[in-house]
Amino acid sequence: MTTQWIRERKRESEESQTHSDFRSCDDFLGLASQLNARAPQLLDEVAAAIGPVDDSAGVEALRTLAAQRGPGFDADMVLTMACAILLSQRPDLSTWRMVRQVAYHSRSLGESLGAAMSAHRRVSATAGQAYVTLAVLLFKALESGVLEAASELRNQDRKNAREHWRANRSLEEIWWGLRGSDFMNFEEEMRVFGVLSEIDLAVFQRLLGDSQDPLLVDAALLSAGVGAFTPRFAVWERCANEAPDAFAEDGSWNGSVLMPLLLLRCLLYTSRCV
Known part of the structure; x- marks a missing residue:
């Protein structure tokens, strides 16, 4: 039997209901599977376009790129996954500052970046x-x-x-x-x-x-x-x-x-x- 805090299971259930709009690791794994079948180059293309962002307009430009290159996919999820990929390719302070700025001007990306990273490390050997x-x-x-x-x-x-x-x-x-x-x-x-x-x-x-x-x-x-x-x-x-x-x-x-x-x-x- 697994030891847990009092009401730990109940609390997890309550949180999953409260944050129904939150993108989970499984959501990003599903996206990765779909992209691999229908648009295998999309994430790398968006990741390559990520650079210094000074305001929300810069994030919107990246979101627009994701939507144009991958019609039918959730542009926010694509951009978030692209940020996760970029961090895996270049795990340094300079890249982190760029991704952090994108997240700073995009609430959905900031909230879901950890889940996207969790998903990407499950499908990437490195x-x-x-x-x-x-x-x-x-x-x-x-x-x-x-x-x-x-x-x-x-x-x-x-x-x-x-x-x-x-x-x-x-x-x-x-x-x-x-x-x-x-x-x-x-x-x-x-x-x-x-x-x-x-x-x-x-x-x-x-x-x-x-x-x-x-x-x-x-x-x-x-x-x-x-x-x-x-x-x-x-x-x-x-x-x-x-x-x-x-x-x-x-x-x-x-x-x-x-x-x-x-x-x-x-x-x-x-x-x-x-």
Whole structure:
């Protein structure tokens, strides 16, 4: 018998009904199958056309291209899948910034990019490793501050939250839920971290276990289904089993942030389900 959080099955059912317009991995797998039979070059053509986008007009031009080259197909889904393919071909910061800008000006693409990546890695022999490479690169770039958000407001929020943590670094701050922080400050990259947790949970665990940035680690945990919106006990359990020691025999904290965050997410989710 599979162990799950209380009401986990019910919650998954409720979410699938609530987000009926959300494109799933299966939706993109279906699209890939249809395109392979009827328009095998379409995705590569659209992917090749993706470049720097400054506004919604640039996204609309890409959507128009997808519609013209592939009449009868959902242009938004084609563009989203093309972005996923481009990231698998060029898993670097420059390409990520381009795709992120497209997603920034297209809500449907932003919401479905992770599902498209999950689908593409199932039909491509090389996409999975490329996404692992990309996720590790993004995590380290965020951790070091090299990768900024597309929004200046979000950049300021990140800066303020990190300054607060550095000035108040303690277990109490973690137990209080990292006051002043917002996991949505890493919204764009969370999609990729979620895909990483699906492809190679061991790499995901090591990445988080080695980090001392609780804001980023917490966002990555949420992307993988540890608490909050898509709770999956199996992921929480595996992360907890592999997390580095955070406490000495006398109960003192050694500074490692992963285990305290896992305990926090466990407490928050179970307290909301009883």
